[in-house]
Amino acid sequence: MRNLLLATALVPIASLANAACAPDFTGVTLTVSTQNGPFIASALKTAADSWSEKTCGTVDIVEFPFSELYPKFLTAMSQQTGDFDVIGFIPAWVPDFAPFLSAMPAAMQEGPAWEDIHPVYRERLMSWGGEVKSATMDGDMHMLNYRADLFEDADNMAAFKEKYGYDLAAPVTWDQYYDIAEFFTASEAVDYGTAEAYRRGGQQFWYFFSHAASYTNNPNTPGAMFFDPETMDAQINNPGWLKALEDYKRGLDFNPPGALNNGSGDVRPLYSGGSVAMNIDWADSGVLGATEGAIAGNVRTAILPGSDKIWNSVTDSWDTFEAPVASPFLAFGGWQLAVPTDSENKDAAWSFVQEVTSAEVSGQAIVTANTGVNPYRLSHYENLDNWSAIFTPEEAESYLAAQRGSLDSPNVALDLRLPGFFSYTEVLEIELSKAIAGQVEPQEALDAIAAEWNKLTDEFGRENQLAAYRSSMGLE
Amino acid sequence: MSQIPQLDRVKYAFIFPAFLLVLTITLFPLIYALVVSFQTIRIVPPVPAKFVGFDNYVEILGSARFWGSIQVTAMIVLISVAIQYVLGFALALALHHNVPGASLYRVSFLLPMFLAPVSVALIARMLFHPVLGPVNEFFTMFGLENLPFLTSPNFAIATLITVEIWQWTPFVVLLMLAGLQGLPTEVFEAARVDSISAWRRFRDLTFPMLLPLSVAVVFIRLIEGFKIIDTVFVLTGGGPGTSTETLTLFAYNEGFKKFNIGMTSALSFLFLIVVILFGTIYLAVAQRMIRRYQ
Secondary structure (H helix, E strand, C coil): CHHHHHHHHHHHHHHHHHHHCCCCCCCCEEEEEEECCCCCHHHHHHHHHHHHHHHCCEEEEEEECHHHHHHHHHHHHHCCCCCCCEEEECHHHHHHHHHHECCCCHHHHCCHHHHCECHHHHHHHCEECCEECCEECCCCCCEEEEEHHHHCCHHHHHHHHHHHCCCCCCCCEHHHHHHHHHHHHHCCCCCECCCCCCCCCCCHHHHHHHHHHHHHCCCCCCCCCCECCCCCCECCCCHHHHHHHHHHHHHHHHCCCCHHHCCHHHHHHHHHCCCECEEEECCHHHHHHHHCCCCCCCEEEECCCEEEEEEECCCCEEEEEEEEECCCEECCCCCEEECECCCCCHHHHHHHHHHHCCHHHHHHHCCCCCCCCCCCEHHHHHCHHHHCCCCCHHHHHHHHHHHHHHHHCCCCEECCCCCCHHHHHHHHHHHHHHHHCCCCCHHHHHHHHHHHHHHHHHHHCHHHHHHHHHHHCCCC | CCHHHHHHHHHHHHHHHHHHHHHHHHHHHHHHHHHHCCEEEECCCCEEEEECCCHHHHHHHCCHHHHHHHHHHHHHHHHHHHHHHHHHHHHHHHHHCCCCCHHHHHHHHHHHHHCCHHHHHHHHHHHCCCCCCHHHHHHHCCCCCCCCCCCCHHHHHHHHHHHHHHHHHHHHHHHHHHHHHCCCHHHHHHHHHCCCCHHHHHHHHHHHHHHHHHHHHHHHHHHHHCCCCHHHHHHCCCCCCCCCCCHHHHHHHHHHHCCEHHHHHHHHHHHHHHHHHHHHHHHHHHHHHHHHHC
16 A cells, blocks of 8 residues: 555656656757867756756767778768767768768758857858758857957058058058058057968968968859869869968967967967967967957957959959959858757667757857857857857957858858868968978969879779768758 | 607697697787788778788888888987987986986886876977967077977977987996996906096997997887887877878878778888888998997
């Protein structure tokens, strides 16, 4: 009798416990893998806690060094080992991973949460071969950072105007960028004009791409920046790319000594520590400058400079535009999450992805130090109050406006996404570093890269590569 | 009498499975890699395996990058090992003769050897920073400001050699000191009684008696030196261009950046051939030298 009473009393309690698990993934343990923390992994851990609370499932976060991720994921997925339920990776790997990734459930591709993701991520970077195969959990692009205390200083403004004949402000063309860099390198106000990454293996080629986008991402020839979208012939040795390389190399005059050995990790403290007037970087420099740097309160961010002439690879001539065209480059493109087809817990895995990328959880991650998560939802850009813990109102406004403006730009340039990405970028890095070190002429370096890119394309199958390239450029 | 060979056969029969197992474990990876080196296998993008004979080898041998990496590796290894040996031997002699504070020197000289090469490279990166590094401060005193220690090919090679010397001279010191302490004291006492000078004692007694050990020490350092990758990866990434790219870094890039498994296997075997070639030449020269002193 006593047992009966006890059982009767426990039934509603048990049903209450079950009701707390919505959806109920009791007994499910997800294996989620990404790079070593804190960046990205810490954001996944926070989301894992809230997901476990809601669903009663558990999450095991498995971290690997960045260089290990690609082979580990690809080997596991291609061998169908079922090792991972969710993988955190970068968009450049999508072409190689896509055959092994499940499509996002249709229910996740509708509603306010879906519409809240910026269209560039939602429609272009998350999609491959007409299917949504991944979910963006971090927005990434190159931007220009500059210092308000230097740019708004009356003496600097007067001296600049006198020397160059126009007002000192965030540059909208690369020529203006080099004028400003030259001005501050010569001035006493700061040590050097700008900082960019030039080191082989230090994410150097993304910086070069950011320059090249302005001269090669022609709105009249969509998708022709890296390759001819009809023939898959490499475009990297055309005059637009040459101009970009000459510009990129010219910047060394306004960087601190030893810049050839600076990677993106070196560029950040140079800006936040107050050694340079500007830098080009992902969103990290702004956050570092505002939170840990010597320039707190003076962090300002702008869209990358553009150009009023862009190379047209179809007519083999420069197209001239009335005003400078901004071609902000989505370097790297931000971390993404996906669920491999060999996962035995696909429903739970996609539910976890939904939790990580929800407006609430991601909204917190973007303003939490060291998560490495940058805005990618429209709500992220609109909620200025959320950023008060990091930025002053002026800093937040420029930081978010630059990111939103880059994504909204009609001529936004997408990063290279192609099977064999590392083979293409390896030769690029080698020749690029030879050219900027003065070992070979820029045109010679670009010709060598183009020859090797064409060879690789033939080796990997020109038709396959062409289809993949067109898909990555949204030309299906 | 006839039982002994039969017992031997039984003994060998028992040993054979273990011998086969060890042989399989030792040789299988090498044989597998050798087979793969005659195929085109790419993990990314996935390319089905195809037998291509010696094509991978021909392509590597025709590549300027391969020969460049051999030249860079050989230059770093030969120069650094030569200096490590001379410096290490000299330090070992000093420590052996109990200079004041010898025990303190002994510990401090050995410290660099215990550090992981990646840590050494990170320390070196700070030391040789062209603006903030103490080495720059030193050269600035002589009017040589902001030297491109890691970004000019010649400077970068010199820096890599310096780092190698700093880290691995202690290894030579350790072994040569052990050798010196094992030498018979009677011979040296007799030489001292005969008033033979310190230089002649070194030239005619110490050096020849330690020559076999010296050959072994230098051989170990040569083989180890050819595997250099960590310091190059952290300090220069093989750049500018490929001017500091060593053989192992070249193989790493082929294998783990391009996932060209067939080519990487061929490269590994060519690497083995290069090391054997250098090792054989070195041992032949060393043998002649030992014979001359005997």
